[in-house]
Every structure is written in C-alpha cells, then in structure tokens.
Amino acid sequence: MRAIGIVLAGGNNHRMRELTAKRAVAAMPMAGSYRSIDFVLSNMSNSHVQKVAVLTQYNSRSLNEHLNSAKWWDFGRKQGGLYVFTPTVTAENSFWYRGTADAIYQNIDWLKQSHEPYVVIASGDGIYKLDYNKVLEYHIEKKADITVVCKEMPEETDMTRFGVMRADEDGRVIDMEEKPMMTNSNLVSCGIYIIRRRQLIELLEKCAQEDRYDFVRDILIRYKNIKKVYAYKLDSYWNSIASVESYYETNMEFLKPEIRKYFLQEEPEVYSKVQDLPPAKYNAGSNVKNSLVASGCIINGTVENSVLFKKVFVGSNCVIKNSIILNDVYLGDNTYIENCIVESRDTIRANSRYVGEDGVKVVIEKSERYIM
Amino acid sequence: MKKEMIAMLLAGGQGSRLGVLTAKVAKPAVAFGGKYRIIDFPLSNCVNSGIDTVGVLTQYQPLRLNTHIGIGMPWDLDRNSGGVTILSPYEKSAGSDWYSGTANAIYQNIDYIDTYNPEYVLILSGDHIYKMDYEVMLEYHKDNDAAVTIACMPVPWDEAGRFGVVITDDDGRITEFEEKPEHPRSNLASMGIYIFTWKVLREALIQMKEIPGCDFGKHILPECLGNGERLFAYEYNGYWKDVGTLGSYWEANMELIDIIPEFNLYEEFWKIYTKSDAVPPLFVSADGFIERSIVSGNSTIEGSVINSVLGAGVTVGNGAVVRDSIIMKNTVIGAGTTVDRAIIAEDVVVGENCVLGIGEDIPNKENPKVYSFGLVTIGENSVIPSGVQIGLNTAISGRTELGDYPDGILAGGETLIKAGEGA
Numbered sequence: 089m090r091a092i093g094i095v096l097a098g099g100n101n102h103r104m105r106e107l108t109a110k111r112a113v114a115a116m117p118m119a120g121s122y123r124s125i126d127f128v129l130s131n132m133s134n135s136h137v138q139k140v141a142v143l144t145q146y147n148s149r150s151l152n153e154h155l156n157s158a159k160w161w162d163f164g165r166k167q168g169g170l171y172v173f174t175p176t177v178t179a180e181n182s183f184w185y186r187g188t189a190d191a192i193y194q195n196i197d198w199l200k201q202s203h204e205p206y207v208v209i210a211s212g213d214g215i216y217k218l219d220y221n222k223v224l225e226y227h228i229e230k231k232a233d234i235t236v237v238c239k240e241m242p243e244e245t246d247m248t249r250f251g252v253m254r255a256d257e258d259g260r261v262i263d264m265e266e267k268p269m270m271t272n273s274n275l276v277s278c279g280i281y282i283i284r285r286r287q288l289i290e291l292l293e294k295c296a297q298e299d300r301y302d303f304v305r306d307i308l309i310r311y312k313n314i315k316k317v318y319a320y321k322l323d324s325y326w327n328s329i330a331s332v333e334s335y336y337e338t339n340m341e342f343l344k345p346e347i348r349k350y351f352l353q354e355e356p357e358v359y360s361k362v363q364d365l366p367p368a369k370y371n372a373g374s375n376v377k378n379s380l381v382a383s384g385c386i387i388n389g390t391v392e393n394s395v396l397f398k399k400v401f402v403g404s405n406c407v408i409k410n411s412i413i414l415n416d417v418y419l420g421d422n423t424y425i426e427n428c429i430v431e432s433r434d435t436i437r438a439n440s441r442y443v444g445e446d447g448v449k450v451v452i453e454k455s456e457r458y459i460m
Numbered sequence: 461m462k463k464e465m466i467a468m469l470l471a472g473g474q475g476s477r478l479g480v481l482t483a484k485v486a487k488p489a490v491a492f493g494g495k496y497r498i499i500d501f502p503l504s505n506c507v508n509s510g511i512d513t514v515g516v517l518t519q520y521q522p523l524r525l526n527t528h529i530g531i532g533m534p535w536d537l538d539r540n541s542g543g544v545t546i547l548s549p550y551e552k553s554a555g556s557d558w559y560s561g562t563a564n565a566i567y568q569n570i571d572y573i574d575t576y577n578p579e580y581v582l583i584l585s586g587d588h589i590y591k592m593d594y595e596v597m598l599e600y601h602k603d604n605d606a607a608v609t610i611a612c613m614p615v616p617w618d619e620a621g622r623f624g625v626v627i628t629d630d631d632g633r634i635t636e637f638e639e640k641p642e643h644p645r646s647n648l649a650s651m652g653i654y655i656f657t658w659k660v661l662r663e664a665l666i667q668m669k670e671i672p673g674c675d676f677g678k679h680i681l682p683e684c685l686g687n688g689e690r691l692f693a694y695e696y697n698g699y700w701k702d703v704g705t706l707g708s709y710w711e712a713n714m715e716l717i718d719i720i721p722e723f724n725l726y727e728e729f730w731k732i733y734t735k736s737d738a739v740p741p742l743f744v745s746a747d748g749f750i751e752r753s754i755v756s757g758n759s760t761i762e763g764s765v766i767n768s769v770l771g772a773g774v775t776v777g778n779g780a781v782v783r784d785s786i787i788m789k790n791t792v793i794g795a796g797t798t799v800d801r802a803i804i805a806e807d808v809v810v811g812e813n814c815v816l817g818i819g820e821d822i823p824n825k826e827n828p829k830v831y832s833f834g835l836v837t838i839g840e841n842s843v844i845p846s847g848v849q850i851g852l853n854t855a856i857s858g859r860t861e862l863g864d865y866p867d868g869i870l871a872g873g874e875t876l877i878k879a880g881e882g883a
Contacts, residue, residue: 120741121757159533343743352740352758362736364534366725367494367756367770369717374751382741383495383757386726396741 089221091282092168092204093137095128096188097212098145103249103331106431106450111150114142114212116329117397117414117432119342119351120382123154124329125212126360129161129170134356135220137208139168141198143191145175145184160361171198187301193292199285207288209303211279215338216326217351217358220282223320227282230259233315234287234308237280239326249330250276251304253319261317264309275319277304278326325350336429336448339395339412342380365398373404389419403438418457425451461541463513463576465598465655467506468569470562471499471586472519477705479830480839480857480877481805482521488586489524490709491788491806493716493725494756494771497528498703499586500734503544507535508730509594511582513542515572517565519549519558534735547572561673563680567665573658581661583654583676589712589723590651590700591730597655597694607660607689608681610634611653613696623649624677626693634691639677648693650677651700660689699723707833710803713769713786717752737789738772747778756789763793777812785817794846801852802836810838811846819851822873831855831875839877 097114104113114125125142132140140163144151158170173195175184185191192199192209199207206227208220218237227235238253247268254263254273265271281303283291291307300306308317325347329335341347351358365384370376374387381387384399389406396402400413403421412429419425420438427444428451430436435457442451475487482490488499499516506514514537518525525546531537532544547569549558559565566573566583573581580601582594592611601609612626620641627636627646638644654676664680664687671679685691699722703709715721725732738758744750748761755765756772763780770776771788777795784801791808793799800817804810817836824831831837831853838844839857848865850856851872858878862868870876 121739348740348743358739360739362534362739364731364733364736366732367754367772368742369726369754370750370752370765371719372752376744376750377748378744378746380741380743381755384726 089136089138089224090204091137091206091208091220091224092199092202092285093132093140093220094192094207094209095125095132095140095142095212096191096209096279097125097142097151098148098185098188098191099211099213100146101330104329104335105332106452107332107335107429108147110147110431112144112146112148112212113329114144115148115151115154116213116335118215118329119339120380120395120397122358122360123151124215125151125154126161126358127215127217128210128212129163130356130358131210131216131218131220132208133161133163133359135208135218137220138165139171139202139204141171141173141195142212143173143185143195145191148174154361157361161359173198187306188303189292189295189306190301192288192303193296193301196289196292199289199292202285205285207283207285209281209283211328213330214278214280214326214328215351216278216322217324217356218280218322220280223280223282226320227318230318231316232318233283233311234317235282235320236261236308236317237278237322238275238319239278239322241274241276243274245274245276247271247274247276249334251279252276255319259318259320261312261319264304264312264317266304266309275321278322279328281308332429332448332450336412340393340410342395343378343393363398374402388421389423397432461576463542463578465511465580465582465594466513466515466542466573466576466578467502467511467582467584467594468566468573469499469502469506469514469516469584469586470565471516471525472522472559472565473585473587474520475587475704477830478709479706479827479837480855481706481709481803481837483839483857484521485524485840486518486520486522486586487704489521489528490703491771492589492703492709493713494754494769495736495738496732496734498589499525499528500732501589501591502584502586503529503535503537504730504732505590505592505594506582506584507537507733509592511594512537512539513576513578514544515547515569516544516586517547517559517569519565522546522548528735530735535733542576545572561675561679563665563668563674563676566661567669567674570662570665573662578658581656581658583652583656585652587704588651588700588702590698591723591732592653592696592698592700593730594653594655597653600694601655601657601692604632604692605690606655606692607657608684608691609655609694610681610691611651611696612648612693613651613700614647615649617644617647620644620647620649624681625649626691628693632692632695634685634693637681637685637691648695651696652676654681660684705833706803706830706835706837710786710833710835714767714784716754716769717767736772745778748776763795771806788840799836801834802838804836804838805840805842807840808838808842808844810844811848813847814844815849816844817852818849819872821852822871824853824855824873824875826875827855831873 163170368385382398397415399416409426414432435455471488537544740758742759745762749764755770759774763776773790788806794812796813843859
C-alpha cells in the first residue's frame, strides 16, 4: 500500500474509570483473547501497510509488553515494520505529547524520512475491520486533502462522546463538532484519517509554530473551510471503547454469533500476540452457558452470559453472571459475581459477593495471591 | 561456529500403529492434548533445556511437520545462529538414499552436525510425551566422563520385554544391552533419548555406514559397548508416555483431564510451546454443556462435551453429545450426533444424528493389532454421512457416503477406507 500508518494509542479516558489506572485504552483486553490495539494493527497489516508507528504515552507498560515483538501482526520485517514512539527528551523539546498533533509532530522526522505518499492515522481503541486501501481510493477519487472515516450511528446513540460531522451530498464535510451536548447529525468520526504525507508535515509544522497541539480541533476543524475534508462512510461494524459501559457492551457483543463470525472466523484474520496457554479445562461441576472462554482457563463453577479472558480460574460453586473477568483472575470458591468487570491479575477471596446493582461494577480487590 | 550440544530429532517415522491417524501425517505431527502436536514436547524440552540448535529429520509425509515447524518461531528457535533446521533425505552425486534406519539418518547428516562442531549430540525421537531437562542429563554425562548416556526409566517387569533394556553396575555404567528381550534381566528401559560424545558417535557412524538400516538400538549402542566405551544409564522417574498405539494415545490424552493431572500443562514452569492455530476464545452456547474436558480456542460448543479432549475450531452441534473422545482441529460434529470413545482426526465432518461407538468390543477384522482398544478411529478429512451408526474397533478414512454403510450401519470391527485423490 502507498501509505504508512500512525496509531494514536497515547490516550487515557476518565470515563474508563479504574480500568485505565493500569493501562492505556488501546491496551484494554477485548473479546477474550485480544487487546483493542490488535484490531487496528491487524487492519494495517491486512491492508498491506508496511510501516506503522504506534504513539503511546499514558501508562504504556501493558501496551509495550503487548508490542514487544512485531511478528504477531507480521510487522517483523527488515523493510518498514513496527515503531513504538514514546515521548523523549531532546535538545529542542522536553515536553510530553501535548495532544494528538503534537505527538505526531514530535516524530516528524519519521514522517519526513518515509517515502510513501500517504499516511493513515488511526486511533488504537476502535473495534472494526477495514481495508484502508478502499479509503485511499475514495480519497484519491474525491481529490480530498483529508479523508475522515465516519459511521452513521443509530438515532438513539449518546452523541456526547463522539466527534460529530455533517457532510454535503458529495461527501464533503461542512461542519464538525467535538462531543456536542446537542446535535441533529448522527454521523460520527471513527478517528481514522487519510492524508497526503507532505500535506500532513506542512499542517503539523504550522500548528507547532502557533502552539497548537490537537489534530481534530486545530487541524480538522480549523482548516475544514479551506481544505477539502471528505467523509468516507463505513458501512460495516465499528465501535470504540470510551467508557466502562461501552467497553462492557462491546465485549458482550462478541457473544452474538454474527459478530463472532465476522471478527473471529471470517477473513481477514485479527492477529494478536500468541501466548502458549493450554486449552481451557472444565472440571466436574463446571457449567458454562452462552459465554466466551479463552485459553488457559480452569473452570469448576457456573458461568453464564460472560466473557472469561485468558488464565481465569473459577473455583467450585462459583456463579458468574453477565460479567467480564479479565486476564489471570483467580476466583475463590463460592464466589458470586453478577454484572461486573473484574480487573486483571486480581484474586477474589472465597465466598465473596459482587453485584453491579445499577450499571456495571468494576471489581478490584487486590488480595494477595500465594503461589506455590 | 561452536555449540556445546545440539539435538537431532528423529521425526521421519510413520507410526503405523496409529492406523488412519498417520495415513497422511508423520506421527510426530499428530495432534495431542487439544492444541499441541506430539513433536512440541521434545522441541519445548530442547528450548527449556537451553538447546538452541535442533535438526529435525523428516522422511514420511513431512508436509504437516514442515508447516508446523516453519522457521521455529513458536519455540523461539528462529535464531541467527543455530535454530531449527528440517533435514530431509537428499540426492547425492553417488546416488540418493532414503533414511534406512535411525543411525543411518544421522550418518547422512554428519555435515550438518559438523557445521556446529559440537562436543555432544542429543538424539531424540518425536513420539513421546514428557518434560525433561536435558541439561541435567548432560551434567550426568560429563560427570561420568561417558561416551554415551541413555535415558532410562523403570517399567513394570511384565512390560520390560517391549523395550530395549539395560543392565548396569552399581555406578550406573551399562554392562549389557538387550533389545526387546524375551526374558528381561532388568526393568530399566531405554527411552530412546541418548547423549553421545560427538567424536565417538561420528566414528561409529562412519565405521558402520555399510550396514543396511543402521539403527541405534540394534547396531550403534552394542557396537559402542563392544568397543569398551563408557555407556551410562541416566535414570528418569518423571512422567513419560509412549503414544505409539491408539490405546496409549487415547489414555495419555484422557489423563490430561484429571483435576491435577500428573502431566500438567497449566504450570508456569517448563511451558510447552506450539504453533497456535487459533487466537479466539471458545464459545459455549446457552444449550451447551462441558464437563471434565479440555477444549481449545475458537471452538463452538452447542451440544454436550463430557470427558473429552477437543482441538481448536471444533464445532459440536445442537443436541450432539461427545463422550470419552478426542476430536481434533476444525472437525464438525453434526447436531444430534452421539460420539462415544472415538478418536476423530482433523477437518472431519460427521453428519447429523449419527451414533458413533456402539455395540460390543469385537476386534478389528483387518488389523486387530492396531484397532483393538474399543475405539472408533476416523482419519483426517473424512466425511461421515448423516444418520449412520458406527461400532467399536472400526477405522474410517475418506469421503464416505450412505451407500458405504449397509443398512446405515458400520458394524464393530469393520474397516472403511476410501482411497483416491482428495479422499
């Protein structure tokens, strides 16, 4: 593909509550065996983008660990490959990334040294499958300066967490608002952009001169009347995890056969770092209904309508309902959990009871685990 | 380049006692424990023991093995120096030969071994399930100033006749070696794992190169002993399972289901690595039920799975029941079908409302030695039409149709093999 990729994975989001205390949103575990960044990286790989930079800043340990080898996404190459850029102190600059545009600007040398004519910029928290070549074709056909991938959301969607767009009949964006309290458009930005590389360098340099740091506010919105910004309407599944509720719902979506088939069985594949975990084990007394169970789990109790991530241990007589249990959680015997998200690597003592009464409850117990 | 010890893994055998399971794949490539293949165990042992150079000798049906091993990435054997190398028989200016025996296979690859100029060579076979630290065995070899060290384990006396047994003095030095003796004088059986001082092995291989079917147990070891070399037995007392027959293969799989199995795949220590076929989790539907089983990723369970071992991407249809069985990768069990005591290989489609594993335990007529464990065995890529009944000690391979089953029944002890391309 004639583009390089940039994945914006630096962000935190206070609406993710306690869940992002440990990790960036892009590193949030997803669908039992994945992390959210796997989707964008797989899209990049499957679109034959040869060279991808991941920009990360907030709590990047989990993410760096996940990206410690590029081979899982077929980015372990001599030509191009995967670059992970965290903020560094240089002679000219000692700031953290002050915004999305600043994050790219601080790595502008990488952009300048590339030769591909286009850049795909995508956020690390989107759950979707997309061939970016299709967007590029559209971008070229429309002679656009910037193409924004958009999705028409159902009427009842809460629009306050999205960038909302309005486009004319040709698809040109005529209006754009960030997280509006009230709007009459249901077209939201998916946080995926295509732009010519030289154009991006020019805009970023101008921005930096004016001490502006945000890609959406200071480039997209500010330039929309003098640059041709086009909306590419995505007609397939798209979701982003921006709050505990949307995170919970997106995971639960994978219990639907059509969603599972689309993401996990149909080509192109979604790749992830492979861990050598044994198959899930069901002992006597296990009773699992309508649930996803990842490798390495050992189950002795009842699990219903839930997603169990890797290496979860469910003790005897446990009942897990409508919950998400993240990686490597140990649930002691006789535990009852309903409508909860249990944070990874936690140990829940035997006979515990956690119920999300109004909405999803995030369970963090931080009990000690003694390993033989 | 210099390596202290490299491993040579003999993976060329058919393993004919596994019947239709090895019709198209070499035994080391047969699936085990859901997501693994038999060769994963010796390969993981190598990596965990710090051996980073492994030659894998292939001959019989190598395709599955080659694609599984690739460049060795799953075992971290994709190295700049050493790593894994597939060694298949090759043409030479003075004619070309197949590997005619275990030692002959090593003889034909002397050049490969010489590249690494090793002090010691570890000889392994690709058909056992065990975890073993070869580094400890090497220490033992060095401490004894041995020429050959043979890993041995005590076996029940009545079984000793099936193995090569060694007779040792009090220091563990081997004084005699008997291959499958009628009246064994020792119950210390060779596990087919040897460490040779390379200089000694190299000489013996060259000396005995003209012997047809040159074999370690039959030729090389007796020769070394006869020459007065120091041979030692390294006693091993951990879990070690030969999965050479359908019965032992089935048993070894079933042992993984125990609450805390003797051979535990869930320990952090001494992990077993494999090429993971599937990343996604498995799904159990609202009507699904799983108990006392291990089930690999990307499987969809809409029926009941009890006391069974399932590979990746297996589908068990609505109302189907799978009991005491091994189902390998990507196989589909149709709705309403009952499967009892079966070993079903990869990519098999079993139709709806079939009954597998019924009737009495009558020995197989064609091949009673292979199919006599009260199991139904189905080879890979087979198709079983809907509505048929299949007895025990049967073997099926190929795309079978309703017409192949008289009255819709394959009676116990029958064999149904449909040959041909794509069969």
